[in-house]
Amino acid sequence: MKLHRNLVFAVIDGLNEIFNGDKYADKVVEQLLKRDKRWGARDRGFIAETTYDIVRWKRLYAAIADVNEPFSRENLWRIFGVWAVLRGIRLPDWPHLKDTPSRRIKGRFDELSKIRKYRESIPDWMDELGVKELGEKVWTKELNALNEQADVIIRANSLKTDVNSLQKRLLEEDIQSKPLKGYPDALVLAERANIFKTEAFQQGLFEVQDASSQLVADFVDAAPGMRVVDTCAGAGGKTLHLAARMENKGQIIAMDIFGNKLSELKRRARRNGAHNVETRVIDSSKVIKKLKESADRVLIDAPCSGLGVLRRNPDAKWKLQPEFLDSIKETQQQILKDYSTMVKKGGKMVYATCSILPSENRAQVEQFLKSESGANFKLVKDKSILASEAGFDGFYMALLEKKD
The missing domain is CATH 3.40.50.150 (Vaccinia Virus protein VP39)
Structure with a gap:
């Protein structure tokens, strides 16, 4: 993957608003995606997914980068560098990333991944509460599941259509999906897509609902x-x-x-x-x-x-x-x-x-x-x-x- 400067700057700006401006991630990402009309689906996907990914793993990445809140922009670049190195992305020759210690990052990741609160990136108090309420074994499994990216699941509006008809209709708009056993109104998308712009959504044939x-x-x-x-x-x-x-x-x-x-x-x-x-x-x-x-x-x-x-x-x-x-x-x-x-x-x-x-x-x-x-x-x-x-x-x- 090649990093593009304008997209990475958008991610850094978004992280600054979320971490330091106490703004909600979904609202920040929504605004970021409106910044440049020339951005295509892949560009927008990079901004949204990277921002959410770094928010999800904030504690782990910050510990690896050895930075503390409130994060300066330099701190945010260091955190971004950790994200990129752990994904095997070749870092460009930008001033913001020139001193990124790739080998040390991987070593710290291996070290911190042995500790649940860092591995699953969660505050101490929440980790203690989860163990108290659900038990060590269940809480560990649950945290791992809650850190996975959620599928996009939609509900067919039975006032206007049914699951099979909706599946065919979405396929006409190049969106693949499959029914979920045990959930009579549900379809899960094969991959993430901007389904809100589809004619099927505009006509009220479905709603997004887990x-x-x-x-x-x-x-x-x-x-x-x-x-x-x-x-x-x-x-x-x-x-x-x-x-x-x-x-x-x-x-x-x-x-x-x-x-x-x-x-x-x-x-x-x-x-x-x-x-x-x-x-x-x-x-x-x-x-x-x-x-x-x-x-x-x-x-x-x-x-x-x-x-x-x-x-x-x-x-x-x-x-x-x-x-x-x-x-x-x-x-x-x-x-x-x-x-x-x-x-x-x-x-x-x-x-x-x-x-x-x-x-x-x-x-x-x-x-x-x-x-x-x-x-x-x-x-x-x-x-x-x-x-x-x-x-x-x-x-x-x-x-x-x-x-x-």
Whole structure:
């Protein structure tokens, strides 16, 4: 691989914003790719993949480069040099890379790779927490899986198409994919591509949604004609899946505390042809009280640590703090107590997170069931998904039923 100066400079600029400007990697990469219209797919791929790769392995690369945060631009070049050497890339004769110690880099890599927190590039506190909650063996396997690049998985919108028809349609646009056994609406792409520019996407034939996330709709088990409340809907990935399962019949009330996310949901719903979705901003407790005991199904896709989706959001490793985990667990419990009031007698509620920590998952459900608010509920079933076992995002979902 030959390194091109303008592309590498873009990577360095992006790393500076992510590491020193505390900006989110996905937003930074999105802006970087708009910098030069002349860049082709390969150029854009280099910028995105290299940036994410260095973010993912920040601790390991910084230790090898012997630099500490906050990183100067010189530090960032040293980290980039480590990345390039470890990939066997021939370094150009640029001033920024002239003193890169290739032999020492390889030696340090071999040395540090014997230590898990460096090998898997993770903060000390997170490593200790993972061992405490999952055990040494499971945590080691899970970390390794969460550092792999995630497949691109899409969900066929059954309001407009099916998996087989979508697969053929994408092939017409030179995008190869294959179905996933056990996931009736899913296709996995053979290679990464800018699928958002395809006609199939513009026509609402599919949405990008990881396989684990697609299982939530099965747990909710919403039927046509029901009233379903998606309480933490965000931009609506699961809302749209539910709308398709309900065949546009009945009512889905998509709620969130962020109005801008619900605006995006409305736009996506129009493209998907989902007409049974109504959005409501949770700006006071009255919004919840108005729906007391009125919903056949309630979905709580709760805010969480996001440790199950580190493959997609590697910068979360560095932004997450122990104090946030403590506060988010309180929030999860409060949400369960508040939003469960919307479930009618005989109705069902699903609690879901994209976390792999039992303290955010089964422990939260058990605490709720022991509380006054959960006294009339029973746990029907739950499912913990580990990336190391499933090959997809780490996830948790629990189905609870309200007694008649």
